[in-house]
Amino acid sequence: MILRAVALLTLLALAKPAVAQEQTVLILNGRVMDGSGNPWVRADVLIQGDKIIEIGDLSDVSADDMVDATGLYVTPGFIDTHSHSGPGLATVGLSHAEPLLAMGLTTIFANPDGGGPIDLSAQRIALERDGLGVNVAQLIGHGSARSQVIGQQNRVATPAELDRMRAIVREAMDEGAWGLSSGTFYVPGNYAPPEEIEELAKVVAPYQGSYTSHHRDESTYSIGLIAAIDEVINVGRVAGIPAILTQ
Template identity: 35%
Template sequence: MTQTPSHFDLLIRNGTVIDGTKAPRFDADVGITDGRIAAIGDLSQCTAVQTLDATGRIVAPGFIDSHTHDDQAVLSQAAMPFKISQGVTTVIAGNCGISAAPLRADMDLPMPLSLIDSPPEGRFTTFAAYLDALRATPSSVNVAAMVGHSTLRAVTMSDLDRPANDQEIAAMQALVEEAMQAGAIGMSTGTFYPPAVKATTEEIIEVGRPLSARKALYVTHMRDEADKVMDALEETFRIGRELDIPVVVSHHKVQNTSNFGRSKTTLPFIRETMKHQCVSLDCYPYTAGSTMIRTDRGMLEGRVLIADSQPHPECAGRDLDDIAKEWGVAKDEAARRLQPGSAIYFLMDENDVQRILAFDETMIGSDGIPVGESPHPRLWGTFPRVLGHYSRDVGLFPLETAVWKMSGLTARNFGLHGRGTLKVGHHADIVVFDAATVRDAANYRTPTLPAEGIDCVIVNGAVSWRHGTHSGARNGQVIVRRDGVPPRTH
């Protein structure tokens, strides 16, 4: 029988623990030593270097953001206030086919790759160099990163407006292999975006061959989330079967008015497929998405709010309709003049959002883009919005389920061993919050307001955020894949 330690580096007293497994909450103290959880239980007789009183508060695993574009932000904005302030302790980077490596200094990056780009002199030519930079200058959050297929296309192909040839596929395959050896957790695609629109299913399968032996992840912003969403799901699942690897459907949605309600079809199909292969999905808790400024009419159907524009920075925070009227041009022409940049698109139905959120296996990801002064409010508000609005106010699911969707479930699906649940021996990534007051303050008008009700955030044992203030701690770690260990089994 293991004896409970009597002294800790950090002791969280009198809290109510929600451990990230969906188990009922319970009252307990949590003791932390050397960056890991050393004890959970009645520790009233114990001492500690630092003690936090969590009376009346929930003590939960730090949240894991399953879908981010924080690849460069974890270096250039290493304090990561927009994530740490809402209880996020780990980010999954390299999504939608876009990654910070490998790149060349002499290349011009097309949108949306340039949304996360650093100056040419700061680019990383190998995935290993990128992860080494993160280790040398840690951020406030842990980082698990994927290599992006669109990035691979941009670095190997002179013409992106066609399928890759055999030589280019071989070159991309070699880069995937290098990323896997460096510790990438998988490969992502973004076949919705121009740099990868012409990539065939077969190209993706062949480029992804190095994933198979390692059971690494295939994560995708699918080719279509509107009229052809079912075809896109079929393609995604086929890639997973051909490579015999786990699949993650990124930010699952059904968009445009003609598709409202189609989650009633997509979710049962996903559930049935889960019986036969390893499939996961995530979503964000908003009816608007955000991406590069596009001119296709399907994306311009609803309200469009400009988040950032390189040629017209003065238009950030304004509606595209108003800009078009002011300029005396059509909506698509105004969008063209505003490129390159990013925008917020109101394309989804609240009923679909709730249905997908409530789906048992749905993880939570922000999909925030950390650039400009008017980002989508999901960058700052995703996780408290799930806790406050959807769990507490709407009653979509119990708080234990909400926490699980943002921690234990995500750690399981992405293979983040030793994280995501409060368990002795696990890394001490912890958030302390007030269940009665936690809420997102960020909105479309003021999108960069920190969440309310987040008392304290601890990353690998270090208090990083407390009472609305960053402590200055940058205790994040680089999380790498464990070879041959699948995130989960069926």
């Protein structure tokens, strides 16, 4: 029952204005958390179409749908910064993302671990063809860019090859990417020295993008966990962008 209510509310909140502009939903008696870090407050939330229009004591207000949230938390939608949902969301019949909505997720970042397509415009078309139930922020994968230029070869890129990778990242950012992802734990990402990733991260900086990584080592397989974490942090420092450790 709770999952059904969460999914219903999220779907209504994300519905296109043309469909739900007149629809109103009133969530009553919830423990409202606004995402600012402040403690929760008991309040009611009124939604019209795709907008929250009032928060407070709305016990005397009526709406098309009334939901009793007594004992439950009412929060902004959760953001999944490391999601492998991209291929599924690009599949007709799955793009409405009801399982994600039932968990309270309203935004996901696609193409993690340095993977995903390099043609983000084509991916966006596939994502949107049957209607998206969640917001999707696309990343451009370092491993995908590297594979496009030098395949799976275990070697350092030449200056000309690095320029081609820069061009791929720049085009993806122009197409709306939110940042660069890498998977230096995997082939071909683990063939790249940190300097290669730093150069591509610099391309992201003017777009105010970010860098996310499945870092190079999780234990003592290669350079060690601490060194792998330091590498990710240093990429962000050198490029002047946020660095996010996703695994």
